[in-house]
Amino acid sequence: AQSVTQLGSHVSVSEGALVLLRCNYSSSVPPYLFWYVQYPNQGLQLLLKYTTGATLVKGINGFEAEFKKSETSFHLTKPSAHMSDAAEYFCAVSDPPPGNTPLVFGKGTRLSVIA
Amino acid sequence: EPEVTQTPSHQVTQMGQEVILRCVPISNHLYFYWYRQILGQKVEFLVSFYNNEISEKSEIFDDQFSVERPDGSNFTLKIRSTKLEDSAMYFCASSEWGLADYTDTQYFGPGTRLTVL
Numbered sequence: 001a002q003s004v005t006q007l008g009s010h011v012s013v014s015e016g017a018l019v020l021l022r023c024n025y026s027s028s029v030p031p032y033l034f035w036y037v038q039y040p041n042q043g044l045q046l047l048l049k050y051t052t053g054a055t056l057v058k059g060i061n062g063f064e065a066e067f068k069k070s071e072t073s074f075h076l077t078k079p080s081a082h083m084s085d086a087a088e089y090f091c092a093v094s095d096p097p098p099g100n101t102p103l104v105f106g107k108g109t110r111l112s113v114i115a
Numbered sequence: 116e117p118e119v120t121q122t123p124s125h126q127v128t129q130m131g132q133e134v135i136l137r138c139v140p141i142s143n144h145l146y147f148y149w150y151r152q153i154l155g156q157k158v159e160f161l162v163s164f165y166n167n168e169i170s171e172k173s174e175i176f177d178d179q180f181s182v183e184r185p186d187g188s189n190f191t192l193k194i195r196s197t198k199l200e201d202s203a204m205y206f207c208a209s210s211e212w213g214l215a216d217y218t219d220t221q222y223f224g225p226g227t228r229l230t231v232l
Contacts, residue, residue: 036223043119043206044158044223090158102148102160102171103221 002027002093006106014114019063019078021109023091026072033074034092034103035065044090050074051096061085086113117141119224121207127230128197136192136227138207146170147190148208148221149182158206164190197231204228 007022025031032051036044048059055067061084065076074091088110092103120139128134140147149161163170164182181193190209194201205228208221 034220041225043121043225044208046220046222049220092158102163102173103150103158104160105150105158107157 002031002095002104004091004093004104004106006089006091006109008109009107010110010112012112012114013081015083016080019076019081019085019111021076021089021091021111023065023074023076023106024072025074025091025093027093027095029095030069031093032096033065033067034094035059035063035074035076036090036092038088038090038108040087047076047089081111081113083113083115086111119207119209119222121205121224121227123227124225125228125230127232130199130231131196134194134197134229136194136205136207136229138190138192138224139188140190140207140209141222142188144209144211144222146210146221147182147184148210149192150206150208150223151175151203152206152226153200153203161192194229197229199231202229202231 003026005024034049035047037047038044047063048057050057050067058064063078065074067074088108090108091106094103095101122137147164150158152158160173162172162176162182179195183191204226206226207224210221
């Protein structure tokens with residue numbers, strides 16, 4: 001069975017500092033990997049995803065993540081935090097196609113950005 | 116930009132009552148999903164729906180739950196007799212099902228917060 005572990009339920013960074021949100025997964029097959037962001041009172045918005053190909057994936061709002069198979073990790077980074085990045089971030093995994101398989105989520109990491 | 120919408124945003128109900136949560140998926144999407152998040156816990160998959168039938172369901176999705184696509188735009192989740200432990204945020208999602216240009220990104224709605232008293 002797949003599972004996702006997000007280290008740190010709450011991460012706090014200063015504005016302009018590096019953002020690093022950690023995600024490790026377990027899966028019996030090479031998975032698809034996703035990062036979603038949830039702003040207050042809004043739905044889950046896709047930040048980026050890895051399916052196949054290049055292991056460094058760039059997403060919206062300056063975020064990127066690198067798939068490291070040997071470490072079973074898919075950590076999310078952003079070089080310089082902005083106040084608007086404050087939100088809840090969810091890492092998720094699914095089996096590859098065929099079929100639209102369910103997402104398995106981590107518990108989420110709340111990012112706070114301090115001025 | 117097209118988006119998934121959900122109504123109501125917050126529903127309060129008494130234990131044992133039936134509730135229907137409504138979702139309008141993105142119009143050209145063919146796969147629909149319900150997930151839920153109990154406060155402080157993970158987002159969990161409930162059910163997926165394709166071609167007017169359940170494609171996959173989790174062990175959470177027992178006989179108390181049902182889904183329906185009553186018309187060409189709505190997708191509903193019904194809980195027949197709510198329990199206290201059904202209190203959660205319920206998210207609807209939808210995705211395309213392409214053939215030559217396959218994409219499996221699931222687009223989520225803002226959620227319905229269900230409170231069972």
